[in-house]
Amino acid sequence: MDDDTIVALATPPGRAGIALIRISGSQSEGIVRKIIGPLPAELEARRSYHGFIHHQDRRIDECLTVIFKAPRSYSGEDMAEISLHSNLFVVEEVIGLICACGARSALPGEFTFRAFKNGKLDLLQAEAVNDLILANSRAGALMQFNNLEGRLSKTVASLRAALVQAAIQIETRIEFAEDQHIEATETAGDLTAAAVALEKILGQSRFNEILNQGLHVVIAGRVNVGKSSLFNALLLKERSIISALPGTTRDYIQENLVLDGFPFHITDMAGIRAGSGDDIEKQGMELSLAKIAQADAVLFMVDASLPLAETDMQIYKLLATKKRLLLANKSDMAHADIVRSVKDAFPEETVHLISAKNGDNLDVAVNFMKSLLRQMPEACGQTVVNFRQKILLEKLLKKMKRIEQMQIEGLEATEVVAEEIRQGLGLIGELTGTITPGDILQGVFAKFCIGK
Ligand SMILES: Nc1nc2c(ncn2[C@@H]2O[C@H](COP(=O)(O)OP(=O)(O)OP(=O)(O)O)[C@@H](O)[C@H]2O)c(=O)[nH]1
Ligand SMILES: [Mg+2]
Known part of the structure; x- marks a missing residue:
């Protein structure tokens, strides 16, 4: 299924100056060549070519075409983008032609899903793409753009680093159980700082909703x-x-x-x-x-x-x-x-x-x-989270606090602590998409518009 070449209109349907049709998959360039001409024998990636869309000998519209070669494209696959006049009938005919050449209509969010699968974006960034499109305010859009650039991913990465650090220390202690010179509170420091940072983000979530x-x-x-x-x-x-x-x-x-x-x-x-x-x-x-x-x-x-x-x-x-x-x-x-x-x-x-x-x-x-x-806190310095992320982050915070507490309380609980840390890392994997269950992934991308 993932080998399919997909096509969708990326701009809103209807009358406008320009419509942009997006194609992603291995057949992208081949399809472009079948329906657009004249084009040179070698197409340079990321260069715009002028031509005409045709069906057999009939010209349908004038267009500009850009091709992208994997992995240097939005989806990480071979892609093509065709800019033509935005008229519903023309656009429908051209998409029909592209499908007749072997592509199929993209599902909502499928371009971004492929970008995610190809490692161009983590799940947090992929969500930011849609949240940016859906943002209802200038400030909201800006914060989503920050997430798309990796702000939230970086924050989550630092939470992960703190957990991994704690895990290493615990494993060391389990291994050298009799050699108990490491102070329990020593290891809790990083986690405490991480939990404080996380608490701050969650505290801002009402503001984010607004x-x-x-x-x-x-x-x-x-x-x-x-x-x-x-x-x-x-x-x-x-x-x-x-x-x-x-x-x-x-x-x-x-x-x-x-x-x-x-x-x-x-x-x-x-x-x-x-x-x-x-x-x-x-x-x-x-x-x-x-x-x-x-x-x-x-x-x-x-x-x-x-x-x-x-x-x-x-x-x-x-x-x-x-x-x-x-x-x-x-x-x-x-x-x-x-x-x-x-x-x-x-x-x-x-x-x-x-x-x-x-x-x-x-x-x-x-x-x-x-x-x-x-009266609301300054928007710029903040990290915005959506509902899915908030639920997972809340669970993670609880876990971090429990681990911190266990560490402070003593060494006998080390096996249990190690398990808690593993679960915490699991939550982070779910956040970033490395171990997110399929149905949740489906739910995330189903909220996207077609063409993104
Ligand atoms: N003189 C004057 N009349 C006003 C003013 N504002 C509203 N009105 C009049 O007051 C009457 C009621 O106005 P609405 O805006 O319908 O009042 P409302 O509170 O929505 O009323 P309900 O929906 O029935 O609860 C209308 O005849 C308005 O023209 C004002 O500033 N000065
Ligand atoms: Mg009234």
């Missing part, structure tokens, strides 16, 4: 205070329905907003009110409460033109542990005594008067969201 998935900010408040108006104003589009009728928004609506290159998910939702409301509205309110609980931060809105209600106070109570911003909306109709009562009711908060309808003072909400980013 980088990949974005921060969740919800707009919460009583019915009719102007939540949907603010939502639309922040998004610069008429996304939510706005009306003077209390209880307009029933379901929650989530949209993405990028600020300073960072993804935010903003949620508008059903306003909260006591007692009244039909069953649908009640369901909407329950959803709202759940959304508040899940949010990273809350824009809490009250109405500056109407006296505060008990519901305002109840909503505020839900926000005790949340990062929050108090917005008193409808500044254009605000009453001084109401604003004063809002300040009195929420003494811990700064009250920001805004008008969602007129767009007044909305910067305060935008700046609040940007300030959430500043």
